[in-house]
Amino acid sequence: MSEIGIGIVGGGYMGKAHAVAFGAVGAVFDTALRPRLEMVCATTPASAERYRAAFGFARATDDWRVLVADPRVEAIVIASPQDTHRDIALAAFELGKPVLCEKPLAETSDLAREMVAAANASGVANMTGFNYIRTPATQFARQLIAEGRIGKVTSFRGEMTEDFLADPNTPASWRTSGDANGCMGDLAPHPINCAHALMGPIEAVSALVETVHARRGGVAVTNDDQAHLTVRFASGAHGSIFVSRVATGRKMGYAYDVYGTQGAIRFDGEDQNALWLYSADGPEAERGFRKILTGPAHPDYLAFCQGPGHGTGYQDQIIIEARDFLHAIASGEPVWPTFEEGLAVNQVVAASLASSRAGAWVNVADY
Amino acid sequence: MSEIGIGIVGGGYMGKAHAVAFGAVGAVFDTALRPRLEMVCATTPASAERYRAAFGFARATDDWRVLVADPRVEAIVIASPQDTHRDIALAAFELGKPVLCEKPLAETSDLAREMVAAANASGVANMTGFNYIRTPATQFARQLIAEGRIGKVTSFRGEMTEDFLADPNTPASWRTSGDANGCMGDLAPHPINCAHALMGPIEAVSALVETVHARRGGVAVTNDDQAHLTVRFASGAHGSIFVSRVATGRKMGYAYDVYGTQGAIRFDGEDQNALWLYSADGPEAERGFRKILTGPAHPDYLAFCQGPGHGTGYQDQIIIEARDFLHAIASGEPVWPTFEEGLAVNQVVAASLASSRAGAWVNVADY
Amino acid sequence: MSEIGIGIVGGGYMGKAHAVAFGAVGAVFDTALRPRLEMVCATTPASAERYRAAFGFARATDDWRVLVADPRVEAIVIASPQDTHRDIALAAFELGKPVLCEKPLAETSDLAREMVAAANASGVANMTGFNYIRTPATQFARQLIAEGRIGKVTSFRGEMTEDFLADPNTPASWRTSGDANGCMGDLAPHPINCAHALMGPIEAVSALVETVHARRGGVAVTNDDQAHLTVRFASGAHGSIFVSRVATGRKMGYAYDVYGTQGAIRFDGEDQNALWLYSADGPEAERGFRKILTGPAHPDYLAFCQGPGHGTGYQDQIIIEARDFLHAIASGEPVWPTFEEGLAVNQVVAASLASSRAGAWVNVADY
């Protein structure tokens, strides 16, 4: 099996998650390529060295250009702040190196379009890091819907609710300024991507975006806390998405309800190992939402455990993502969500912000 | 204790529920007035007599005017189709007789306004039959919110989902024509009333109303199956409401999530004896949504059972409503939801339909 | 339709429940006999008169012999303390009057045997008031098991847990002395009856019965707080039952898990409108416990509501029981649980207490 040298830009929250994932993926899955943790980049030499030692990389740098250019770095994971994504990705594609970039892909749709163009021009593997669709449960939901198991889909309700800023006394921080750090920029990409995965493209949106707590500790909050979206899918189905970082009590409210003519599916990320399926067949008296516990019968579960119901976790999603990225590289086949999807999500975010400002429906294609 | 003669117009689904309720309420609660089942009205003499015998009324009639005018009928319950509500109510108020009218109050806001005017002119007790807010759980939710238990409320998500028309093969019927029988006319009043109860008035709405199955058995469906509403409350809070009669698998999806700065409340009518409360106090590690089982510590539970968690049901909501109506009569104090609330709900329904047609936000006060 | 005069001995918790039930049952169901609330008996003339007025009986008495002997009292409900059950029942049977007696049937198996003999000698209708098996969910569970829906049943886990004496500071009371008031005497009859309903007779038991809080407020507690039972059914299956009145947090822990070769059923009385069914068929990936919400497709639900999932409550169980008692009277056909079942439950209780004292397995037939 060939090795591939991995370089990760960023060593914080997501950088660590990717480092652990690329360290473990070769043992968990039978991957086509075995990753080698080649280099990590952080903002200072000291932090880079700290990450290197902690995560087991061969080398460290505080300059992403060094990492991208290094000949032993053969694939790049971008886990640094959003405003760095474009430059790093373009440099990597320039050198023909595959890129897995964290979500949201870019700060604006225009930047995302540039990145997509560069990715397509280079022809190398590119993925956007929407890890939540990679739980066995959501992969299975996607399969069921695609196979028509719940009939023609008639509506979607999505949610991404957390409460990390629910307390109005939480002081202002980097999170409370900049569209990219607001709830639309930071949280909404997940349920929008989820909606795309399960329902296909969103064509139009009517949004009500708001800053619930206008000031924190005397400092103005300049981005959004919460948003209600109503959406029209290209399929003709309608749906809604609620996104909030002030939804007290919700910790991982990545949830969806999908109704179809012959069944329905419900999921809540706070119990990521269960998928609820209702099937409108069999005797009326025996119908009900069944709580399916993920197991070896579901996508990508068996590699983690032979026993059903024993559970996969957050980190495992990243391992699955790493496996998929390696597969995209080895096979030359695009693995969804590519940068195209990252762009599509950026467009829905931009459209939603515009809709809310205008108080009107807008077409996603215009953003 | 004084008796009061009850006349019920309608002997079907809701007529029966009210008949059972007024028959039982005096034994369940210590009511100020003891109801006497005086007369029931149905569309034919035979059906009226059948209901009389089944429910234990003294007399029967097939003419609601006879019932309203009868001197031993001292209070009137309107459980007949929506297009009869106005005339019966006006006749009753004319004679100074209290009225409990099933929801939705009227077919249009204008008719509802007429009914409110008549109710106010008569000065007698008037109520609209929004029974779902009378579960012990929802009464308690209302109390908690009113007392500030979850802090300042920042968002609302409401839902009323059922699946009685989810199967596209279900043939057309009276349910599939007439705005009043559509999902907005028939189902939406419940979650709108719920939103009012928990959050106060709705000022503006943006709605997307749709007929999911345009034809049934070759017959055109002329009313709506499903609607997504985004709302602005007078309080400044935002919210959304999803209403559907095609939500496969949902049987009694009268559900809400209310988030506040210091807590949150969640409820689903499919488990009506539980209220979920999250309180943002105590050690972080011990926080979570607690499943409160209704019991003697909650409103109107004890009359049904001394043991907590033993459960009240649908019929019990109607008994509580009957108790409240008798109290309004005996005390002369209005008991919410009066006809005013019935009108307010009608307005939100009308505003939603208009918003969806226009594809724009509308103000509820204009409808 | 013929009327039947009902006399209820006892006007407290259960007396009220039966009074409300017999008052409502004729309207809820299409009963063969229409009950007339003829007489209520309580311990003093004043309390009897209070109950009469509150519940709508024609007459009141403080002497159960008067009630039993009254010619207009044609059927008797015993809702007075356990130590009165035998005498009242025997007097009623002597006069050929049907009896619905609250659980537990008697204080001892010997007394219960006497009551069964009298019931059988009289040939009139007799029932023991195990209302919890009458929820639509548990009736449906019973049907499913009887029809082999879950295959051959291989184990049973039952529970009846409440917490009304969980706080050690709750003072001693009538509840804390007398075997009949202990957890085995008072609570255990419910899950034992449930086990019988779902699994058939219990042949042998090994029990560990204990008084968790030996003193309360300086007063000795002389009956039991909690018990763990292991049982062998006549069918060959094994099971366990946990009974507690000190299970902090549990309010209505009437719960069971029944496993079979082709499926399983789970229920918890804290959500009495749901039955969880697992069926070992269909694709492995789609299997899971389904939450069936009771509705018109299930036993005895439709009379309370046309909409599925709208819920029945505690009081509705008693109404169903009243309907069944009236049916037993009118039809001459025994309706389970008769006094025979009351006796069988008494025997398991006695056997359990003996087993615990001996620290050994005992045969139920010996008690």
Added chain:
Amino acid sequence: MSEIGIGIVGGGYMGKAHAVAFGAVGAVFDTALRPRLEMVCATTPASAERYRAAFGFARATDDWRVLVADPRVEAIVIASPQDTHRDIALAAFELGKPVLCEKPLAETSDLAREMVAAANASGVANMTGFNYIRTPATQFARQLIAEGRIGKVTSFRGEMTEDFLADPNTPASWRTSGDANGCMGDLAPHPINCAHALMGPIEAVSALVETVHARRGGVAVTNDDQAHLTVRFASGAHGSIFVSRVATGRKMGYAYDVYGTQGAIRFDGEDQNALWLYSADGPEAERGFRKILTGPAHPDYLAFCQGPGHGTGYQDQIIIEARDFLHAIASGEPVWPTFEEGLAVNQVVAASLASSRAGAWVNVADY
């Protein structure tokens, strides 16, 4: 940071889990020692080589003696069949090498006693692989109980239910013969260990162990499918444990309910990221079991994810276990569960089998 060479005996289900864990633990946690995957042992050279390549070990062998004796193998994980545990452990301790041995520790109590003696004589780190107690939820439960958060504990209900042999048509296999492979030998150690962790030692047991399906495909089943245990803890509290491999529908029924005088805790391994806590304080009306989602506020969660409720999985438990084993080695402090606990569990298993045969209570100390 010093490295430590890890040798794993066994490359199947648990061998892989440990290999992945030791590969990842250094990146996930800030471990005192950084493990180096030195050697893996399997039954044939080919399978050993396959495991080596898949999991990233430096070398492979088909002789555990080679692995144990190798100077670069400094710590040993035993993940091979039970009948190999004793010999490997004794050889390792002889050489002063720390051992993490999979559960159950030994086939018999006597063998386990020998292993404990050897472990203690060697003075090196020794652990038994009861990974389920290492979920953040169960670690937190243990803390809460130890700190008296639920008061004096009054009862325990444990369960370990799966359904891998529920279908009577599943043919006989290695699983269906040999006490060690029966439900008592294979599954019961988990809930017994859990009971020890939460409640302290078990003193006496009364068990009913059974083979539900006596023959499979014409072949006799010679070990047990299911068992009901009633136990007395040294603390004086009582409890029960249900263990089954034929509990249709249950996939990971590692569940417990612990009741105390001031609260209660409930857990089910099928939703391993939630712990249910009831606290008997605050207003009665606001009490309920709260669903606590594990997060950074709970033990060992933060290393996997910064966001609460995002979930850890099965593999993460093994990573935590690896971290603890490395800590035990580096610090010289025993980390529970040591071999002593492995022995204690073996004793309860042996006592249960003896109790069931005798139909009587037995003392654990006698086994």
